[in-house]
Amino acid sequence: MKRIADSTVRRLSMYLRYLEDLDTRGQQTASSDELAHLCGTTPAQVRKDLSFFGSFGKRGLGYPVHELTAHLREILGLQREWKVLIIGAGKIGAALANYRGFRQRGFTVAGVYDNDPNKVGQPWGEAIVRPMDALEADLNRDDAPIAVLAIPAEGAQAVVDRLVKAGVRAILNFAPTQITVPPHVNLKSVNMAMELEGLSFALTNPGYLDEGAA
Amino acid sequence: MKRIADSTVRRLSMYLRYLEDLDTRGQQTASSDELAHLCGTTPAQVRKDLSFFGSFGKRGLGYPVHELTAHLREILGLQREWKVLIIGAGKIGAALANYRGFRQRGFTVAGVYDNDPNKVGQPWGEAIVRPMDALEADLNRDDAPIAVLAIPAEGAQAVVDRLVKAGVRAILNFAPTQITVPPHVNLKSVNMAMELEGLSFALTNPGYLDEGAA
DNA sequence: AGTTGTGAACACTTTCACAGCT
DNA sequence: AGCTGTGAAAGTGTTCACAACT
16 A cells, blocks of 8 residues: 655645535635635645546536545544543643634544642533643553643653553644654654744854745 | 755754753763654754755764754844744743743743733733723834734734834734735744644544554 | 646755764 | 764655546
8 A cells, every 4th residue: 555645635735625515605616726725835736736536527627526535534543433541630730621623523522530639629611630640541442542742851751652552543732752662553742842943043054944824 | 055844943943952951960962862762853854944045963972962952043043032022922822922932032021912901901911901002102113022912813814014114024913814015024824723723634534544643 | 729638847844864962 | 883974775655747537
């Protein structure tokens, strides 16, 4: 099976976003040119990305909006519900859970965990914060969810090890530290500090980077 | 001036993080091999990245930890203070401002802005939430800060246009939408929904991606 | 005429491998 | 002997350009 680039998957996600918009507005078809403009990429890129998964367009016409939306949802695995475990009852997890698109795309909070005795037992959205110790007992290996790691860097790897042992196969890491997982586990890291430092670099060294990139 | 890859800058940021750790523990030198292991990359990559900016290492010995730390801080532009404007007095901005490393690296919250009348005037960390209308009047063109955009997708581009007009030259965007800026403005976007969908894709299509990547 | 789908060209990034310094 | 610095090679992702189709 041919390997697909991470950047491609991110663009698919973006195409879906804008196709849903167009679909809602009742637009029937969209050309690669239109999609490219909406998503800030090039028509050729759009066509390459989509052609990886099939021939969804009609020459001379463009892509059928509604149909392509459905295809992308299926490709991205968004036709089902994904249970998400929030590790760390702080602001980041809350920001994610609050976000409208989170539920809309089929992600539901299956549980919130924290070590802080002041937080455990407190309501958190529609859930109650559970103690971190309860992690393993709560997890059902047959329906292991996605875990969002929103705790400080210290101890993050230890928690990840526990999650992996408990059957979690996908982790979105917000802890500003390097995490390692076995090859069968999917890990994505978002490091806000790193992004800010990237801006600091760009402002400090104009010309090293071509500016204006997203 | 030779262009530098975005991925390189992100790795520099990571090297700095771990070098600071080593420095605190009093370690004198570190080899590219050691740094690579800490940061989850390869020794050759470390050497290439660093060699872009100079010859900081000593053959046979490795890199002087303290000295390299200082070099990296300077390269990344972290020897000065960066004022950061938080646009949107919600959870994301709060998460960022709460993060210890934020201040440690010289980023300080210069102001928090929101449209919500219930939030305006309320304390937010050490600041008071200001009305969005006050943006232009508050901004000093000579000392334009970095803006963190933590508002919903709707209206995000309009706010960006105002920020740019007011002299902001770097924006960290958390709004889940495509933003465009003129070429002299630096934009970085973090899209949590997109990351989660990437995990959904990976879980749904094992084999398309090589797993276990960070 | 208009737009897709795609092999080939190009550009960029990472890895290799080794000369050269300490 | 050990480790850096780097040109060359390999690998990966993007853009081009055009044949094929509606």
